[in-house]
Amino acid sequence: MTCERAFCITIRETIIYPRESSVLLKTSRKPAASFSNMEHKLIISFILISTAVSIIRTEFYSSIEHMTGLLVTQRELVSSLQDYITAEEVHIEKLKRCLRMFEDIGKSVPSHPETYMSNPVTAYKFVRRLMNAWIEVEELVNSSPSKEFLGLMSAKSQQIPSEKDLNGVALGMLRLQETYKLPPEKMRALAPTAEESLDPDDSFHMARVAYENYKFHYALLWMQDADRQLEEGKAAGVSQMEVLQFLAPFAFQMEVPLAVQLTKDLLNLDLSDDIIPYQSAYYQKLRDTVQTWLSALYYADFDIFMPSDNKIRYEALCRGDGKQLTSRRQRALSCRYSTGGGNPRLIYAPLKEEEEWAHPQIIRYHDFLSDMEIDIIKNISRLKLQRAMVLDKETGKGHASEVRVSKSAWLSEEDDSVVARISQKIADATGLDMETAEILQVANYGIGGQYEPHYDSKLPNDTEFMASGDRIATVLIYMSDVEMGGATVFPLIGAALKPKKGSAVFWYNLLRNGQTDKRTLHAACPVLMGSKWVSNRWIRERGQEFKRRCGLSKSD
Ligand SMILES: O=C(O)CCC(=O)C(=O)O
Numbered sequence: 001m002t003c004e005r006a007f008c009i010t011i012r013e014t015i016i017y018p019r020e021s022s023v024l025l026k027t028s029r030k031p032a033a034s035f036s037n038m039e040h041k042l043i044i045s046f047i048l049i050s051t052a053v054s055i056i057r058t059e060f061y062s063s064i065e066h067m068t069g070l071l072v073t074q075r076e077l078v079s080s081l082q083d084y085i086t087a088e089e090v091h092i093e094k095l096k097r098c099l100r101m102f103e104d105i106g107k108s109v110p111s112h113p114e115t116y117m118s119n120p121v122t123a124y125k126f127v128r129r130l131m132n133a134w135i136e137v138e139e140l141v142n143s144s145p146s147k148e149f150l151g152l153m154s155a156k157s158q159q160i161p162s163e164k165d166l167n168g169v170a171l172g173m174l175r176l177q178e179t180y181k182l183p184p185e186k187m188r189a190l191a192p193t194a195e196e197s198l199d200p201d202d203s204f205h206m207a208r209v210a211y212e213n214y215k216f217h218y219a220l221l222w223m224q225d226a227d228r229q230l231e232e233g234k235a236a237g238v239s240q241m242e243v244l245q246f247l248a249p250f251a252f253q254m255e256v257p258l259a260v261q262l263t264k265d266l267l268n269l270d271l272s273d274d275i276i277p278y279q280s281a282y283y284q285k286l287r288d289t290v291q292t293w294l295s296a297l298y299y300a301d302f303d304i305f306m307p308s309d310n311k312i313r314y315e316a317l318c319r320g321d322g323k324q325l326t327s328r329r330q331r332a333l334s335c336r337y338s339t340g341g342g343n344p345r346l347i348y349a350p351l352k353e354e355e356e357w358a359h360p361q362i363i364r365y366h367d368f369l370s371d372m373e374i375d376i377i378k379n380i381s382r383l384k385l386q387r388a389m390v391l392d393k394e395t396g397k398g399h400a401s402e403v404r405v406s407k408s409a410w411l412s413e414e415d416d417s418v419v420a421r422i423s424q425k426i427a428d429a430t431g432l433d434m435e436t437a438e439i440l441q442v443a444n445y446g447i448g449g450q451y452e453p454h455y456d457s458k459l460p461n462d463t464e465f466m467a468s469g470d471r472i473a474t475v476l477i478y479m480s481d482v483e484m485g486g487a488t489v490f491p492l493i494g495a496a497l498k499p500k501k502g503s504a505v506f507w508y509n510l511l512r513n514g515q516t517d518k519r520t521l522h523a524a525c526p527v528l529m530g531s532k533w534v535s536n537r538w539i540r541e542r543g544q545e546f547k548r549r550c551g552l553s554k555s556d
């Protein structure tokens, strides 16, 4: 009986994208957009406010859940800004009235001010009116609505994404490009409409982030994309001159003929109008530099740009074009209803067990959690989500890293009875003791969210390790479907598990002899589209002595 016919689905997806071809660039000049003085001031005050609160600001990009919250912030800001504009308009009207008051005071003064002031009544009236008008202006200026709005802005600023978020999202997109082999046009095509897609300024920014992160190939592609869009006449703040100034020298790192072509384009730009002397000197220097590059080419070491074999294998698996099982091995895998060897709790509700991989064995339990249970877990985790850390093996301390882009929360049985129920289900399914297991970890991935290849076992030799031992096994529960990407892959054996809401996968990280099973190196592929939620329990060695017996040979 095949799994499809019983209760299972096939798991492999295939996403293959053609590589982009390079283009020849022609040149034309477009005016760069400029900011008015007022806009400058606004931007500067905004930057000051942002800098002041950057220490306590929330990080958004590492969790789609938190990114979604930004929509609420955006709506609130629109309404606050609308209120502020209305208040400013009323305020300006009042100021205009004051202005008229001041003007009126002067109107009754005759051509001989001395005569006017020497009359005690008119002098009295003049002084009184001037003083009152001044008091009114003073009050008006002091009650400017801008103060209240600034207060609101500084309170809100924690909920505004920072440059770190912007760069984090850009880096996530670059990761997606690398893994799923998406050229800039394909990335732009992910937008629901052409208007909402990436414009030349966005492409320019993407290129800069790629460059800063040593992803030179993608920096080149994005810069070319910006140039191409400018060529098509798309409006932008960045000019073609700026793009080419960036593109020409660094194209050398990737493609020398292209670099030469781009430099020629740059030199062909009509520089006569506004070129200032130091710039022409710069171009002359650029021409010389290209010559030097050409002669240095012979010694260039291009290997530093080549990804490792492991990375190539991991990315291929994520795309669904890794090694596939032969049909004979595929047939040998089984699926069954299991009562866990006659466990009374499973007699009337047996587990739907599918063997995803035979050596090492990876089991998937279908319909392990109900939608309602998942909703409860997600709801209690939402407020607790924090940037997930990776452990430094040397120091034993955790730190945030692009190796693991997600937010996670830890739930104990006190948080909700569902957590205890999940524990029981895992014990029933695996036959293992949950006493020493770590509490439930819930994770939500961000833009391009991933967890690069790692072992769950091989923990640092700390006190917890002494008490509970290493992570003998992992139970990973998928709490959402993922539209595209986000598979859990095992690069050394070629297994790729597609997230399926409500299902759980189980594998042993340790061999029976207590050593790490090297084949369990695994990773969470970048999420291309969708919000990936998972939760996991790491089961420890202590308590399993009679549940999982030692092997008969040393290497088992
Ligand atoms: O999210 C996944 O697919 C895998 C997560 C994982 O390996 C981990 O959290 O250790």
Ligand SMILES: [Fe+2]
Binding pocket: 454, 455, 456, 522
């Ligand atoms: Fe893991």
